[in-house]
Amino acid sequence: MAAKNTKAPSRGSNPADEPLPLDLSALTSIVGYPLRRAQLAVFEDFNRRFLALKLSPAQYSALVVIAANPGRKQSEIAGALGIQRPNFVAMMDELERRGLAERLRTPVDRRSRALALTAAGATLVARARRVQAEQEQEVERLIGREGRQQLLAALARLAELGT
Template sequence: MARDAAVKTAPPASAISDATLREFTGYNMKRAFMVIQADVTRTLEPFGLRMVTYSALAIVGDNPGLSQTQLAAALAIERPNLVVIVDELEGRDLVNRDRVPTDRRTYALRLTTEGARLLARATEAVRGHEARMIKGIGKADEATLIACLNQIEASDTGRS
């Protein structure tokens, strides 16, 4: 290690600046989201769930009977990638793939009793995670935060 009095040729590890990037909302959001993602991953682990499988359960719970294509669109993932996710949830008897008599191409996705129970328990745990994350933020600021996030989301040009 160089002595304290040595000529500084490089910043010490503790003093690396990200001033240029801190100017941008997106950078601050990415850093904040990394913390949230790490915590929610730990939160869901005891239930054998990942962010995407928990989200899938929540969407199916809110929309019983929806199709895999609809679920993929709601989760903003491609249909092929959803197949393995539903396979996993069905294999654990958390969701059912019910046949639709009027259109034998599609499945109607529904939570099983166990799926609904696990979703309820996991949602309680995620509420605990949420409380940890926004601890120290007042109600008014929290409302402003959500409103800003939704405004940014709505600014999507959809250009592809």
């Protein structure tokens, strides 16, 4: 004869043995929590969309900024993106290995390197911008054009907390 489960119901259980939703209200009313959750969702979507291009968000950002600012120093690009120098050097090593970007000697300071995209890098950035535009369209579908503009403005103001 099989033993009958005599375990007392745990606190918060319901008759259907389905867990009740957790109360997250102490977190959802704090800006940082939903902001982080949204950031994770956007990055997961980005990673899914950019998988075929083999680009991380940081690599995409670096390539786009290099494309818009050819010839600028590695330290300038890293600083503008908020990427620590050793991490940026490693990322540039990878982008060079893939033939997407290159470091060039500068005539002014032979110790520093100017960054530029290769032809392959420019082609990849053009493809990646189209993929990024699709993601932005999806964001706009979810929150509307005005909501997207308001979100960007609010995020820019929030970024001032760190300065």
